[in-house]
Amino acid sequence: MAVPTMTTTEVSTSLDERSREVFRRIVESYLEYGDPLGSRNLSRLLPMALSPASVRNVMSDLEDLGLIYAPHVSAGRLPTQLGLRFFVDAFMQVGDLSEEERDTIERQIRPKGSDLPMENMLTEASRMLSGISRGAGLVIAAKNDTTLKHVEFIRLEPTKALAVLVGERNQIENRIIELPAGITASQLTEAANFLNANLAGQTLGELRGQLERLKELVASELDALSSDLVERGLAVWSGGETEEKPTRLIVQGRANLLEGLAGSEDVDRLRMLFDDLERKESLIEILDLAESGPGVRIFIGSENKLFSLSGSSLIVAPYRDGDDRIIGAVGVIGPTRLNYSRIVPMVDYTAQLMARLSRSGQ
Structure with missing residues (x-):
């Protein structure tokens, strides 16, 4: 059966008082217990006098609107996804917290x-x-725009190191980075010292903005391997230059x-x-x-x-x-x-x- 495409307002205006009450009780029962609600039990819950047969007629109309369905033959009814959306939009009352x-x-x-x-x-x-x-x-x-306090590189394998980055509030972020081929322990220390001397006390946004300018300093003060490591360290801390x-x-x-x-x-x-x-x-x-x-x-x-x-x-x-x-x-x-x-x-x-x-x- 094709479910009609209707707006919340159109569905709402097509329901009379007893249809709205039957639908609301079915959804509230589902949200509380998760089980289908049958016509006999539903007729006992309603504020108006409706026989189980009358309730079944109302349920049939609600099914035609695509708001409820029967999960099994002779079972009670559950709300459809469309029915839940309609309930949230048209019936649900959200109060403020105490x-x-x-x-x-x-x-x-x-x-x-x-x-x-x-x-x-x-x-x-x-x-x-x-x-x-x-x-x-x-x-x-x-990622918070954290101010950098200290950087350290710890070799784990010939081609991997642990980058330890400490923020001003002592936040610590550890990331494993790939090392340039052939880098030595002294170059790891040299790169960390360069970062600590030039970059400590600045936010991550400031570090990213200065990376291009620092490349000139890197080229003059460090060799190519350390230069590569410095850039890797910054990228690890900042999450990558293009990542937003x-x-x-x-x-x-x-x-x-x-x-x-x-x-x-x-x-x-x-x-x-x-x-x-x-x-x-x-x-x-x-x-x-x-x-x-x-x-x-x-x-x-x-x-x-x-x-x-x-x-x-x-x-x-x-x-x-x-x-x-x-x-x-x-x-x-x-x-x-x-x-x-x-x-x-x-x-x-x-x-x-x-x-x-x-x-x-x-």
Whole structure:
């Protein structure tokens, strides 16, 4: 049966009071319990007097609109993806958080009196969102424009070294880099000394801007091998000269999504989802989704291709720096029967909090 293409307003105006009430009860039951709701049980829940037969007639009309379906013969009804979208757009009421709820979020992400680095707070934000949603908490974060304090190269193999880069707040980033062929231990030390003498105390943006000018100094003070290593070190720290999109993905609560899966096919779809998330283009896609509109965005099932196979929903909101540039996003991945009205304000406030913490440097 072809499902008619109608806007939320058109669907809403086509429903009378009892149809809206039947539909709302079916969706709310699904979001709370996950099970189909039958006409007999539904007739007991309604505020108006409707027999099971009358309820079945209303259900048939809702099926014709593509809002609900029967998963099995003689079963009750569940909302379709279109029905969930209609419910979110037309019925869902999102309230503001209480002061107590805001305080709880803040205490979990940044306990009072603590001096956690930003990386730790991002992890706590992801863990908190996972806890409240019983889904997976998601944080995508841009590299901070950190001031560099110290650089060191440690040889691991003849062609590999560990680049240790320390920020002014003692943030440490370790990356394995490929070494130019034939480089010696003294050249590793020489390159690190050059970086520490010329680049310490500057932000990453400033370092990238000075790289061309420094090439002349490198050519006059260091040989070609050390010059190559200096450039590699800068690229490792900055994430590459042309990279503008965030590269850090933090996901907490993956095991939550495994609960209640019916079989191996569901588990395989979920694994595919997380494999996709590990790929950089998927991070960029999620951030683009967050950027495509103000505030919190809700994507249900196949409304975006990343989640179409796993049948998951994504609730996501961007957060911004002091110049109103989007520098990351926070969100929740979960089954389509998420508690949207509770999670949306939580995600929204978490995004506001991460923006505030990013602007203050904590």
